[in-house]
Amino acid sequence: MDTSTLRPNFESAFELLGKRWTGLIIRVMLSGKQRFSEIHVVIPSISDRMLTKRLKELQTMGIVQRRVYPEVPVRIEYELTEMGKSLAPVMDSVQQWATSWA
Amino acid sequence: MDTSTLRPNFESAFELLGKRWTGLIIRVMLSGKQRFSEIHVVIPSISDRMLTKRLKELQTMGIVQRRVYPEVPVRIEYELTEMGKSLAPVMDSVQQWATSWA
Numbered sequence: 225m226d227t228s229t230l231r232p233n234f235e236s237a238f239e240l241l242g243k244r245w246t247g248l249i250i251r252v253m254l255s256g257k258q259r260f261s262e263i264h265v266v267i268p269s270i271s272d273r274m275l276t277k278r279l280k281e282l283q284t285m286g287i288v289q290r291r292v293y294p295e296v297p298v299r300i301e302y303e304l305t306e307m308g309k310s311l312a313p314v315m316d317s318v319q320q321w322a323t324s325w326a
Numbered sequence: 327m328d329t330s331t332l333r334p335n336f337e338s339a340f341e342l343l344g345k346r347w348t349g350l351i352i353r354v355m356l357s358g359k360q361r362f363s364e365i366h367v368v369i370p371s372i373s374d375r376m377l378t379k380r381l382k383e384l385q386t387m388g389i390v391q392r393r394v395y396p397e398v399p400v401r402i403e404y405e406l407t408e409m410g411k412s413l414a415p416v417m418d419s420v421q422q423w424a425t426s427w428a
Binding site for chain 1: 336339342343344346347349350353409412413415416420421422426
């Protein structure tokens with residue numbers, strides 16, 4: 225099975241997005257390419273281990289892509305794929321709902 | 327603390343909606359009042375215990391209200407509150423995203 229882009233359905237989309245930190249990470253990445261440390265600056269309370277884990281899950285789902293630039297020191301950037309970027313309306317609708325009932 | 331309507335923010339909204347079955351239950355209830363058995367018919371693979379648990383959580387969050395009609399036998403109905411009904415755009419956006427990448 226090609227796990228590079230697991231087929232989401234309604235339920236699995238929710239399960240993915242509902243994992244702790246995932247929604248926040250995607251929202252941060254909607255503003256463009258990020259290094260690990262840059263994501264961490266915006267979400268200080270997430271551990272390195274958890275951020276690494278969530279980024280790996282998002283790569284497995286085909287939502288995030290990781291690019292390694294062979295520089296010295298090596299540069300690694302994370303970016304949303306088209307599938308990831310198309311989550312923007314979901315993020316907006318959850319934000320609007322949360323704001324209206326906060 | 328009045329736990330009848332816990333204040334959602336972006337992250338807690340995702341955590342709530344991401345719990346297994348919750349998204350499906352809310353989507354089913356967007357079509358109107360439901361009895362426990364009616365929800366179960368539409369989501370056959372959920373256990374009674376889990377459906378009971380999720381409905382209780384949704385009541386605690388102020389998303390679902392439970393009405394008991396003192397008939398014989400007693401009639402119990404579950405209905406989305408205004409807060410619950412206003413999740414419709416979130417459900418639609420997740421559905422559209424899942425469908426476009428399925």
